[in-house]
Structures are given as structure tokens and as C-alpha cells.
Amino acid sequence: MSVFSKVASIALSAAIIATPLVAQDQKALEAAVKARKSQMTLFAFNLGLLGGMAKGQIDYDADKAQAAASGLLALTALDASRMWLPGTDNETMDNTRALPAIWAEGSDIGAKAQAFGEAVGAMDAAAGQGLEALQGAMGGVGGACGSCHKAYRGPRN
Amino acid sequence: MRNVIRGFLGLGLIGAAAGFWITAPRTIDPQTIDGLTGDAARGEQVFWAGGCASCHASPSADSDDMILLTGGKAFATDFGTFYAPNITSDPTHGIGVWRQIDLANAILAGVSPSGKHYYPAFPYTSYARLNAQDVVDLWAFMQILPPSDVASKAHDVSFPFSVRRGLGLWKQLFAHPEPVVRTDLTAEQQRGQYLVEGTGHCGECHSPRNALGGIDYARWLGGAPNPSGKGTIPNITSGALDWSEGDIAEYLSSGFTPEFDSAGGEMAEVVENTARLPQSDRDAIAAYLKAVPPVSNE
Numbered sequence: 375m376s377v378f379s380k381v382a383s384i385a386l387s388a389a390i391i392a393t394p395l396v397a398q399d400q401k402a403l404e405a406a407v408k409a410r411k412s413q414m415t416l417f418a419f420n421l422g423l424l425g426g427m428a429k430g431q432i433d434y435d436a437d438k439a440q441a442a443a444s445g446l447l448a449l450t451a452l453d454a455s456r457m458w459l460p461g462t463d464n465e466t467m468d469n470t471r472a473l474p475a476i477w478a479e480g481s482d483i484g485a486k487a488q489a490f491g492e493a494v495g496a497m498d499a500a501a502g503q504g505l506e507a508l509q510g511a512m513g514g515v516g517g518a519c520g521s522c523h524k525a526y527r528g529p530r531n
Numbered sequence: 532m533r534n535v536i537r538g539f540l541g542l543g544l545i546g547a548a549a550g551f552w553i554t555a556p557r558t559i560d561p562q563t564i565d566g567l568t569g570d571a572a573r574g575e576q577v578f579w580a581g582g583c584a585s586c587h588a589s590p591s592a593d594s595d596d597m598i599l600l601t602g603g604k605a606f607a608t609d610f611g612t613f614y615a616p617n618i619t620s621d622p623t624h625g626i627g628v629w630r631q632i633d634l635a636n637a638i639l640a641g642v643s644p645s646g647k648h649y650y651p652a653f654p655y656t657s658y659a660r661l662n663a664q665d666v667v668d669l670w671a672f673m674q675i676l677p678p679s680d681v682a683s684k685a686h687d688v689s690f691p692f693s694v695r696r697g698l699g700l701w702k703q704l705f706a707h708p709e710p711v712v713r714t715d716l717t718a719e720q721q722r723g724q725y726l727v728e729g730t731g732h733c734g735e736c737h738s739p740r741n742a743l744g745g746i747d748y749a750r751w752l753g754g755a756p757n758p759s760g761k762g763t764i765p766n767i768t769s770g771a772l773d774w775s776e777g778d779i780a781e782y783l784s785s786g787f788t789p790e791f792d793s794a795g796g797e798m799a800e801v802v803e804n805t806a807r808l809p810q811s812d813r814d815a816i817a818a819y820l821k822a823v824p825p826v827s828n829e
Contacts, residue, residue, distance in 0.1 A: 414792075417791075418790055418791040418792055419791075421787075421791040422790065422791040425785075425787060425791050429781070464761055464762070465761070471762070471795065512785075513785075516785045516786055516787060516793065519786070519787075519793035520786045520793050520794060520799045520802065520803075521799075523786075523793055523794060523795035523796070523799050524794075524795065524796065524799030524800060524803075526795075527795030527796055527799075528757075528760060528761055528762050528795070528796055529757050529760075529761070529762030529763055529764055529765075529795075529796055530762055530763055530765060531761065531762050531763065
């Protein structure tokens with residue numbers, strides 16, 4: 375085997391090893407985006423019931439409201455780190471509206487996530503305590519959604 | 532022969548003179564605002580409806596210092612990068628020395644106190660639809676806002692767009708203050724029209740533009756590419772948006788869509804503004820949007 379073909383064969387095996395690794399990474403990125411979108415869908419699903427009650431479109435029911443709020447709170451406990459992998463922003467991927475600023479220097483995404491958790495905690499404490507309490511907690515949750523989306527979500531592709 | 536040359540020269544001169552005349556900045560008739568007195572409290576409503584703070588507040592401002600209009604926010608466009616100027620009451624770095632007529636000329640005619648055209652990143656093509664009372668009310672409100680000595684940043688625009696005089700021609704072609712929707716509208720829809728086509732300047736982002744940046748009125752509010760970045764600004768005519776009027780008004784108040792998704796990016800800033808308007812104004816915007824001719828998504 376010539377030196378050249380040796381080098382070529384090493385390079386080729388390296389490429390063969392590298393290719394599935396890259397594909398694997400890409401899969402993890404796609405899965406992360408899919409997972410966090412599912413989480414958002416479930417947020418909206420539970421919030422939909424609470425918001426419908428707050429607006430008077432759905433009759434208030436303390437048990438159902440409490441269940442939805444507890445559901446929201448449980449969702450905030452999911453580990454975010456695997457769903458928000460670096461490289462899953464709207465510059466590098468087509469199926470997400472997440473702005474690169476989330477991962478950039480000076481990002482306050484952690485503080486915003488914490489504020490959202492607190493707002494959902496307040497909702498969990500309020501939702502079963504009557505319609506007025508639920509309505510009072512709604513603004514905080516909406517504000518927390520909006521504050522993160524304002525800073526870190528781009529328009530639809 | 533000499534006569535022919537002289538003739539051409541003459542025509543050239545007439546052409547140049549016509550070009551000079553066409554591109555000359557035109558201020559408003561001062562009588563428009565004569566005798567009007569501004570009311571700061573009403574001006575605050577105009578301020579939020581106009582979204583002034585969304586562009587002119589510091590890029591790092593949180594919702595508490597939205598009334599400190601230091602400027603500095605960058606707008607990257609196909610024509611260059613524009614920077615929102617300081618429009619605080621500071622006499623040197625802001626617009627503290629402006630008279631009522633100066634603000635009126637800026638907003639209604641896109642002309643500065645020194646008689647220069649503003650770039651239409653400042654949405655005077657929409658603001659030209661404001662009534663004079665709203666403008667003087669806004670002026671009264673802006674007088675009492677806090678000053679900032681942060682210097683305005685020069686726009687980064689290259690030739691030929693760097694020649695502001697050329698904007699005179701652009702204005703002749705594309706700046707038309709007459710109403711966009713011409714069908715019979717109810718009083719509520721007319722209020723919504725004023726807010727959407729004028730103060731709220733919704734069409735600036737939600738309508739597509741031609742190659743020169745003029746709004747395509749045939750596809751009014753029919754959606755457009757994001758002017759500064761990836762993605763699309765959605766079609767909000769009934770050709771694509773099937774929300775009820777109540778859904779639209781709710782979105783402009785809480786930011787929640789009927790599916791309980793929530794507004795993002797610049798629209799989240801718009802919702803911060805519309806949330807401060809009276810409910811009747813959000814209802815009016817919704818009523819007007821239902822009267823806009825539907826545009827289908829291409």
C-alpha cells in the first residue's frame with residue numbers, strides 16, 4: 375500500500391466514522407426542536423382551558439382549573455437543556471423560530487424561564503381558588519410568555 | 532445647429548429644474564395646526580397607538596422605561612441600516628427645541644425642521660393620515676417626557692439612497708395619505724381604519740412592497756417578507772386570518788391567539804402598545820380588519 379493510499383484510506387475511514395456521528399447530531403437537534411414544540415403545544419393546551427375560563431367562554435370549574443394549572447406546573451419541570459441545544463436556532467434550522475440571541479452572550483433566557491416558572495406557580499396556587507383568583511394570575515402568565523417571545527422568537531418562516 | 536444645441540440645453544435645464552422642484556421637501560400648510568392646543572393626556576393615547584416607543588426607546592429598555600426615547604435601535608433593510616434617533620425633550624441631542632409645527636412637519640410630511648426629507652423607515656407615509664389635533668396632542672405629551680443626552684447615531688446608507696433629495700421623488704410615487712380602504716365603513720370601522728392605516732401604521736410591515744420600497748396597495752395587509760431578518764410578517768386580511776373580531780381584540784390586549792399561542796418579536800411590542808389603548812379602540816381595529824378586502828396567500 376502506498377503512502378498515498380494509506381492516507382486516503384485513513385481519511386476515508388475517518389469520514390465513514392464521522393458521517394454517522396454528524397447524522398446522529400442532526401437527529402438530536404431535530405428531536406430537540408420537536409420536543410420543545412410539543413412542550414409549547416401542551417402549555418397552550420392547558421392555558422387554553424384557563425384562558426377560556428378567565429374570558430368567560432368556559433364555565434369556571436375549580437377542579438378542572440386546578441388540574442390544568444398543575445399540568446402547566448408539571449411541564450415547567452421538564453429538563454430544558456436537552457430541548458434547547460446550541461445549534462437549534464432559526465439561522466441554522468428551518469423549522470424553528472428560536473432566535474440565536476437565546477444562546478448569545480448576555481442572554482437572559484434563564485431569568486426569563488425562571489420568571490415564567492414563578493408565574494405558573496402563582497397560577498397553580500390561584501386556579502382552584504375561584505374565578506377571580508384565576509383571572510388575576512392570567513396576566514402574569516401571559517406577560518411571562520410575551521416577554522420571552524418578544525426577545526427570542528422570530529416571525530414565522 | 533446652434534439653435535438645436537441651445538434647445539437641448541434649454542430642455543435639459545427645464546428637466547433639471549423640474550427634477551429639483553419634484554424632489555424639493557414640502558412642508559405642511561401651517562394653517563393645518565393653527566389655533567390648536569395640545570392635550571398631553573390625549574397625546575399619550577396617540578403615543579401608544581403610534582408605537583413611538585417600540586422604535587425610539589433604547590434597545591435595552593424594559594417596559595418601565597419605554598417613555599425614555601433615547602433611540603439607537605438598528606433597522607437593517609435592503610437599503611442600508613437605519614438607527615432610530617433620540618427624540619427625547621433634550622434640547623441638544625433630542626427634539627426639545629422643536630415647535631409644534633416642527634413635529635407636525637415630521638409626522639405629516641416626513642420633513643425635518645431644517646427642511647430635509649426623512650427616510651421612510653420613519654413611517655410618515657402612514658402618519659400622514661393623522662388628524663392635526665392628534666399631532667398637537669402628541670407634541671404636548673412628548674414635551675413632558677424625560678430628556679436623554681445620548682447622541683443619535685447616523686444612518687448607514689450607501690449611494691444612491693444616501694442622497695436624501697431623491698426621497699422627494701419616492702414620496703411623489705409612493706406617499707399617498709388618502710384612505711386605502713374606500714368602501715362604506717361604519718363609524719367603528721372608520722375609527723379602526725384611522726388606527727390601522729394611520730397611527731398604528733400596521734401596513735408598513737403587514738403589506739408587501741415593490742422593489743423601490745413602495746407599498747403594494749393591491750395586496751394591502753396581505754403579508755410580506757420580514758423587512759429585517761428571516762421569516763414572514765403574516766397576512767392579516769380575512770383571506771388568511773379566520774379569527775373572530777373578539778379573537779383579534781383579545782390578541783391585541785393579552786397577546787394570546789385563540790389557540791393560546793402568544794405574540795412574539797416585534798408583534799409582542801405592538802401588543803404592549805395596543806394593550807394600553809381603550810377596549811373600544813381594539814374592537815375598532817378588529818372591526819376594520821374584517822372590512823379589508825381579503826388577500827389570498829400566494
